[in-house]
Amino acid sequence: MLKASKKTGLVFFPAFDWAIDPTHPEREERLLYTQDQVMEEGIFDINGIEEYKPDLVTAEDIQRVHFCVPDEAAITTQSHLISAGGAKAIARAVMEKEIQRGFALIRPPGHHAMRVAHGGRGFCHINMEAIMVEYLRQEHGVKRVAIVDTDCHHGDGTNDIYWHDPDTLFISLHQDGRTLYPGTGFTHELGGPNAKGTNLNIPLPPGTSTEGYLYVINNTVLPILEEFKPDLIINSAGQDNHYTDPLTNMKFSAQGYAEMTRLLKPDIAVLEGGYAIEGALPYVNLGIILALADMDFSSVVEPDYDPVRLEQTSHVTDKIKRTSDVINRYWSQRKELRAKAGTHGEIQQRNREIFYDTDNIFERQKEKIRICRDCGGAFEIDSQASTGNHVLCVHIPLNACQDCIDAGHAMFRNADMDRYNRAFLQDQTQDHYTIKQS
Amino acid sequence: MLIGLDVGGTHTDAVLLSKKGLKRKIKVLTDPSDLFNTVLSGLDLLLDNIDPLDVKRIVLSTTLTTNAVVQQRIDPVGIIVSSGPGIDPRLFRTGNHYFPVAGSIDHRGRERSPVDPAEIRTIAKILKKEGIKHVGVIGKFSPRNPCHELQIQALLAKDFSKIFLGHHVSGNLNFPRRIATVHLNTAVYSMHKKFFHAVKRSLEQQGIKAPIQILKADGGTMNLESSMDFPGQTILSGPAASVMGAIGYAPKDQDVLVLDIGGTTTDIAILVKQAPLLEPVGIGRGIYKSLIRSLKTYSKGLGGDSHVRVENGAITIGPDRSGPAMAFGGLHPTPTDAMVVLGLMEAENKESSLGGMADIADKLGTTPLKAAQTIFQTACARIVEEAIKIVDRINRKPVYTVHEFLEGYRIQPRKILLLGGPAPYFANEIERQSGIETQAVPACSVANAIGAALARTTCEVSLLADTELGIVAAPEEDFKEPISKSYTEEDVIERAYALLSEKALKSGSSPDDLEVEVIEFQKFNIVRKFSTQGKIFRAKLQVKPGLIKGYDQVYTQLNKNNDGTPSGAEC
Numbered sequence A: 001m002l003k004a005s006k007k008t009g010l011v012f013f014p015a016f017d018w019a020i021d022p023t024h025p026e027r028e029e030r031l032l033y034t035q036d037q038v039m040e041e042g043i044f045d046i047n048g049i050e051e052y053k054p055d056l057v058t059a060e061d062i063q064r065v066h067f068c069v070p071d072e073a074a075i076t077t078q079s080h081l082i083s084a085g086g087a088k089a090i091a092r093a094v095m096e097k098e099i100q101r102g103f104a105l106i107r108p109p110g111h112h113a114m115r116v117a118h119g120g121r122g123f124c125h126i127n128m129e130a131i132m133v134e135y136l137r138q139e140h141g142v143k144r145v146a147i148v149d150t151d152c153h154h155g156d157g158t159n160d161i162y163w164h165d166p167d168t169l170f171i172s173l174h175q176d177g178r179t180l181y182p183g184t185g186f187t188h189e190l191g192g193p194n195a196k197g198t199n200l201n202i203p204l205p206p207g208t209s210t211e212g213y214l215y216v217i218n219n220t221v222l223p224i225l226e227e228f229k230p231d232l233i234i235n236s237a238g239q240d241n242h243y244t245d246p247l248t249n250m251k252f253s254a255q256g257y258a259e260m261t262r263l264l265k266p267d268i269a270v271l272e273g274g275y276a277i278e279g280a281l282p283y284v285n286l287g288i289i290l291a292l293a294d295m296d297f298s299s300v301v302e303p304d305y306d307p308v309r310l311e312q313t314s315h316v317t318d319k320i321k322r323t324s325d326v327i328n329r330y331w332s333q334r335k336e337l338r339a340k341a342g343t344h345g346e347i348q349q350r351n352r353e354i355f356y357d358t359d360n361i362f363e364r365q366k367e368k369i370r371i372c373r374d375c376g377g378a379f380e381i382d383s384q385a386s387t388g389n390h391v392l393c394v395h396i397p398l399n400a401c402q403d404c405i406d407a408g409h410a411m412f413r414n415a416d417m418d419r420y421n422r423a424f425l426q427d428q429t430q431d432h433y434t435i436k437q438s
Numbered sequence B: 001m002l003i004g005l006d007v008g009g010t011h012t013d014a015v016l017l018s019k020k021g022l023k024r025k026i027k028v029l030t031d032p033s034d035l036f037n038t039v040l041s042g043l044d045l046l047l048d049n050i051d052p053l054d055v056k057r058i059v060l061s062t063t064l065t066t067n068a069v070v071q072q073r074i075d076p077v078g079i080i081v082s083s084g085p086g087i088d089p090r091l092f093r094t095g096n097h098y099f100p101v102a103g104s105i106d107h108r109g110r111e112r113s114p115v116d117p118a119e120i121r122t123i124a125k126i127l128k129k130e131g132i133k134h135v136g137v138i139g140k141f142s143p144r145n146p147c148h149e150l151q152i153q154a155l156l157a158k159d160f161s162k163i164f165l166g167h168h169v170s171g172n173l174n175f176p177r178r179i180a181t182v183h184l185n186t187a188v189y190s191m192h193k194k195f196f197h198a199v200k201r202s203l204e205q206q207g208i209k210a211p212i213q214i215l216k217a218d219g220g221t222m223n224l225e226s227s228m229d230f231p232g233q234t235i236l237s238g239p240a241a242s243v244m245g246a247i248g249y250a251p252k253d254q255d256v257l258v259l260d261i262g263g264t265t266t267d268i269a270i271l272v273k274q275a276p277l278l279e280p281v282g283i284g285r286g287i288y289k290s291l292i293r294s295l296k297t298y299s300k301g302l303g304g305d306s307h308v309r310v311e312n313g314a315i316t317i318g319p320d321r322s323g324p325a326m327a328f329g330g331l332h333p334t335p336t337d338a339m340v341v342l343g344l345m346e347a348e349n350k351e352s353s354l355g356g357m358a359d360i361a362d363k364l365g366t367t368p369l370k371a372a373q374t375i376f377q378t379a380c381a382r383i384v385e386e387a388i389k390i391v392d393r394i395n396r397k398p399v400y401t402v403h404e405f406l407e408g409y410r411i412q413p414r415k416i417l418l419l420g421g422p423a424p425y426f427a428n429e430i431e432r433q434s435g436i437e438t439q440a441v442p443a444c445s446v447a448n449a450i451g452a453a454l455a456r457t458t459c460e461v462s463l464l465a466d467t468e469l470g471i472v473a474a475p476e477e478d479f480k481e482p483i484s485k486s487y488t489e490e491d492v493i494e495r496a497y498a499l500l501s502e503k504a505l506k507s508g509s510s511p512d513d514l515e516v517e518v519i520e521f522q523k524f525n526i527v528r529k530f531s532t533q534g535k536i537f538r539a540k541l542q543v544k545p546g547l548i549k550g551y552d553q554v555y556t557q558l559n560k561n562n563d564g565t566p567s568g569a570e571c
């Protein structure tokens, strides 16, 4: 009987009865052929591969991460709760050492969902990885986490959630934002003043092939992971870099995905996008599963795979090398960059505009953060959306120093309830979420 | 009248049933080296002074295939597999004559690379030279499109007398199991054929005209003709016979745990509203892992004859059996000895049992009676624990839709039915520990043979419709037809129902016993470039395992004979 060298757990939740709408790419059929391939390969008969049933996440799980406006129930469906619960079930099994690695093959995806959530963006409503990570921190004492987002789209939601968190290293590899949704994720986007350098964005030119991806992994991602020394590595395993994906312009392959997984050695992988549901997903997912289990994946090749057609141009290669060098330089200068970003105790303000393409909502944010050299810093976000909702969201990070705890409470206390429908206090030090209504 | 005969590891049980009840039951020792004689001598005893023309149905459950697999007494056969992308097919090698070949079909059943006829002809030559008579051909995704298996079969046809094809065994996807299943069918075919033809001849000589039915691992039967194409399905029919033997005592609308307590093991199964739970893909146990439809049964290494030891000051029971109980001439203490000492069961050699208990008591620093009590209670506790664990595990099984996640059926056993020799002695204690009403099945030592006699003919059909490709197909049944874009859900069910009825009748079912249910139905829109190009329907229908109609009185009678006394006398 076949045996996995690394004990690997899978949650398979294809949500065969849920779609954004009937002809949307994020629909019932998306994981059908992947499931067929996984079943036909007899994956669950392999000694050391276990299938898990998803949990159901609660409002409390979501409140550790998001400020849902007006509330959790309004912007999620059961499918979101089960999908996030899939990631949570796998994370629990890894922490309880039932398995060494886990892969949550779940939908809907989540990496475009930001900390404040008025609705759906880029097919995402709540952030599966972040909900899982904060669960791990609160209930399993995990501290330092690295999230490597290899979906073809910039993981702007996860990036936003960990923008101010120096204990989470977020690295996103994606197609250059000038050529693809959501249009962000450039090299200079390095994180907030308290976490500069622990957010790294690596835009790749259209036409990047397996060679380019693996170059970045080997020359940038792995050395940085090595230095950051995370307790846990998470891979947001989007599969839309594939050469057949209808929404993107890359040349990545199943072999490439499997090799990348072998190099990254993530403790937990979570499926994100990927819309070439027949030509790519069955093979890419199989490759990732075998690579996680540390098994041979050399015969996992798409039927129409043609390495010659998938070679990248030298122009693309040069561009990738330059980007990789830029990121490495930023990383080596992160302490200086952080020191220059502000002075301890001052309040900095940032204004942003966010568009929710899936639900057609427009949001304006005014964010104020306390610069702190002792913790991630407390902050408040004044958020006004085209839905008519206007809220104040206050966040106190898990590792907050006393000054930031006090500052956060003051922000919440001083919320002018004539202006806001609601004010929220997300106090991670107490694992507590408080709501004030006008 | 009906005959049910179940060949077990030690005993062979047989019963003769009329519509009014149990007419006759016999028990003979199994001779593993001569199952043919075991079966015949069992039938001889049963039919003594019976008019052979009164026998209307004979169901046999044997360990022929199981023994052959365990003892590796199976034929060398040729296996040809074509795979395409995925896990290296060389890892699923079944023996010395195993050939991965060119050709690939994808998950939607489209050909991605062709078969190479020259390669197949070369393999045919090699196999012939090596004296191979039977060949199995298995393609990855052949339940989606069997064209490559059929093409290879055509290339081999003139050189081999019997060729088994992967898409015939099941509509379920699992390539390694398909290989294992076809290999099993191919490798036990000649033995199976020889054995049952001999049985049939011998019954004919006695004037019995009734058709022979063979019990399968799913608790249903198939006739002799059908069994020639799927001889592997007879494997592990023993546990299935027991479960079928319990169904008659299960309440109509409750979940029931069935515990078959034997000498070495306790087999655990679950009935939901009188229907046994099936394995979703096929037999899942170790060397039998396959696509063979099977009841969900679990085996725990704990029975009446399990070896009892003291380890680190605590009692351990099993999982091994080191001969019979001391009360029956064995050398090591067992739960049976504990029961003898406790006065729960009679035995001539009670002294030996006492000796065994005294030995255990010494090591525990207690009295023999207390030791016996601890052993007995521990044995029951382990069995109950295991059964509850299994129910939990089944309730935690993964689901793939939001609906199933939220509304999925949860098993809650309200009754425990006990089978097997020691069952009556365990009933009270198991009821006390589990808090669930527990009953030892009447005539529980031959309940398996009764179960076999009354088991329905079962089968399954998987139907796929793809309106984009314009095909409806049930490859298992060699059925394929063009369809239009407007093919509906109702069309799918209607077609599948027709195929299933036809298959069941051909396998020996009576029209009265066609209790059909839809066990899977999926429907997907095929969307490409933001518009719907067609629909995929997948349906799976089965004739539910259960009991044939018209024999309810058998159970009424058995229950009546059994009233009052705590489930004992009949065993």
Ligand SMILES: [Zn+2]
Binding pocket: A151, A152, A153, A238, A240, A272, A273, A274
């Ligand atoms: Zn994406």
Ligand SMILES: [Zn+2]
Binding pocket: A372, A373, A374, A375, A376, A377, A378, A400, A401, A402, A403, A404, A405
């Ligand atoms: Zn601070």
